[in-house]
Amino acid sequence: MECAGKGRGTRCMGSARRRCGRCGAVAYCSVSHQMSHWNEHKEECERLEQQMKRADVLNDFPFTFSQEATATSQVCEKQGSRCSFLSKRGIHQLGMWMHECCCTHSEESSSSLASFDSSRLLDDGWNLSGDLCPCHDPISPISECVSSWLDYYEWRCIPLHSPVALLLHWPLTIYHAAHIAGVWSSTVETRKLCVHYLGPEKELLQLAAFGELLALFPGVQIHIEFIGPAIPRQRDGEKISLCSYAHCLDADCICNFSSENLSQIANTGFVSSFSNFSKRWNCCLS
Template identity: 70%
Template sequence: MECAGKGSGTRCLGPPRKRCGRCGAVAYCSASHQISHWKEHREECERLEQQMKHLDLLNDFPFTFSQEATIQISEKKESRCSFLSRRGIHQVGMWICECSCGASVTSFDYSRSESHTWNLSNILCPCRGPASPIAKSLCSWKDYYEWRCIPLHSPVALLLHWPLTVYHAIQIAGLGSLTSEISKLCIHYLGPEKELLQLAVFGELCALFPGVLVQIELIGPAVPHHRDGDKIDLHSYAHCIEKDCDCKYENESKSCGIGTRTSSRVTLQLHRGYYHDRFRDISKDSFPHLVIAPNAGIAAYSSWLPTIELLKEINAPAVFSDYCEEACHLAAFCINTVTCQPPRLPVQLNPFRQPMVVEDNALILPCYSNCFLFGM
């Protein structure tokens, strides 16, 4: 965490230990920096104060590891590395970029077989189809774990927040009934980064949308040049580590796993660049039922402005997420400035946010991947 008054003209005198007495969401290295920053901070202070009142709600998860992954990491009594290490999943397979010492997206290469597995036993992960179809809409991690018969000490939610956020976005965009009426669901997925190393988890959409071909176009500048245009067929689910598990036999008999065969239920296609530059070519064969932009950072990047203008023009449902409520508030302001309309979907907590807090936040507010959602 940095001093909120950093760059105000004088050098910081040390670590930011002096928190704002009203909101408690920002901290300063000295009283002088706090005073000089007040002119800017006064506009956000009351809003941040209200957001800080939601701390218990943000940290509320049903898992046995919840305190370890939230409060203890926030207080630096625990770290992402130590959490993953104790479970034997530190720097392996799809988990490799879940801590600061892990791989970056530049190492993206899904030819490695270990990146297609959970590195967990079959008791702890959804490596096979569900025992029963979804009887009702899933509204929480507890709902999902019960449906998939996964124990609450399993860490798979740390990766499954990607497909479950897609699932929830479809529900709140009012497209839930559509999935029972169509054979193909087209999603434009903007700005993928870390998930490029975790593509196999999107196979879970097979279970979430049974009988539907899900086509996802992943568009963003983080897609490597040599992967631009690549197509990946997910025929089923990521594997467990058990050699004699049914998931291995299912994959052999049903052409499951990641491959190049044409018969699949989830198809991912990669496109390098910005959405507003690539949309015309992509939409010729794939006009979106939904546009989704996880952890978008709209207020932080000017490249979003032409994309927002495009989304207004095509009038397709668009759902964004971000790490904290304040980021969503600033993004909503940007959208209103460009479109002259507030977001159609108000800022709301995502029940399928990643249940592990982000380390070293800019604010004292707890941040989670895919934490809050809003849409236009």
């Protein structure tokens, strides 16, 4: 975790090891940063405390990256095998995959967070051929609860060795949370969903993968508010629109004709906004 009091006058002193004793949701490098952040944090501390009480439910999600999805057991164990896992699939250090191994150092990724260009990030593709990634509308609409990677890969007609689960666990976690909260079906009826997404980190650099929400919530206007200290200050309050799936590498695939893609999903919307606790960055699926 990053110090929540970072960038407020004095420099951080080492890593953020002190958690807020009440909510436990934010961390600080020092007592002085904690004190100087309190004025801001006190507005959210109680709400975060309530949400953190439910953290164990959230940690139980099936849509974390698992061997089931990729038929390999070593991916999560050693960083070296993560690199070779990505290399074997030709995606090591490419686009959204860049943040999936430690070859990109944390300072680099935090500076890329600060300077990230959301419109460019939304153009990020899978860097995979069309048969390995979900780059257009599903063949059959999502009907029952998709509750494992196996269900998901089968529904999207993707072979299990495809690495997309690494990045799709972000949108699938939102989908799964909507099921747990019992709002998925009503969301599909009312066609509106508002998500408050706490503590985003590298997924801010993998926003194109959130395009999969178009398939998971068909016809729903989604508003995601990203809230957390990783949101660069200059992005506070920014709104972005995401209106397509991340594309594949096949030049003749439907996903690479953007105008067609746009009209196809014109009735769906996804807006996200962002917030650095007090700062906001919005992004819409539309």
